[in-house]
Amino acid sequence: MPRLDDRLKAVARQIRCGTHADIGSDHGHLLVALLKSGRIRRGIAIENKPQPLENSSRSLRGLNAEVRFADGFAGLSVGEVDSASLCGLGGETIVRILDAFPDRVPDRVVLQPNRRPEWVRRWAIRSGFHLMDEQIARGHWDYPVLSFQRLGSITDPAYGGLDHEAALLFGPLLMKRMPRLVHDRLAEERLYLRKLQRLGPESAARLRVIERVLSAAPAAERS
Structure with missing residues (x-):
């Protein structure tokens, strides 16, 4: 192009x-x-x-x-x-x-x-x-x-089987197609957010979702 x-x-x-x-x-x-x-x-x-x-x-x-x-x-x-x-x-x-x-x-x-x-x-x-x-x-x-x-x-099948809140934030098709890449990006963001001395309500909610997604990831992705 x-x-x-x-x-x-x-x-x-x-x-x-x-x-x-x-x-x-x-x-x-x-x-x-x-x-x-x-x-x-x-x-x-x-x-x-x-x-x-x-x-x-x-x-x-x-x-x-x-x-x-x-x-x-x-x-x-x-x-x-x-x-x-x-x-x-x-x-x-x-x-x-x-x-x-x-x-x-x-x-x-x-x-x-x-x-x-x-x-x-x-x-x-x-x-x-x-x-x-x-x-x-x-x-x-x-x-x-x-x-x-x-x-x-009708319900969008892209969100099927996923944490709905996480899929909205991070992309349902990305989470399904590139789970390792998404996992690595979320791990980096979690580290950044954890280092902040103070989180606003939106950032705190985002961190909770990230924690939930990473804790549910397969062991191979967490290693």
Whole structure:
């Protein structure tokens, strides 16, 4: 994928459709890569700030794409796109954008929260979206890339057999597919949290979940 860092490459690999909208396109590079690689036929970039709007307009000039000045899904009509992406935002911000116009959110979404991915996973559960794929892209820190498909109110099987609270925090598919890697990362985080002289309520709750997951891990992973 041209001109993409590892984070956006991981996002791009999850997208293949007719019309795709990138919400908060920033520079438009994701849509450029998707269009030039043939993974989408048409792109729509949505921006609510003048400079990123100008950046995306410049990047996408001459391609089968449209750049719109709007706040999130307010810039789309119902059923206009096959899939959408929101990248590089906090989980709480992504959820706010998704909840603002739920009828305009397509059945397929790829979300890349920079923090608090559990907010995104909770949104998906209450909104009838199932977690289809979950990746970690390396960068300044680990970036989760989450792909969801709207499948209705039935229980998402991704969470089956797992500590539900831990799966929300750390990713159900990651816990199943890469248990040793997840275990090692949680062990590092536990060590860091234990060294802090004082923990806020959120960090203390997170540490309790980590302790529970690590204590339940197989002996081979604890060694």
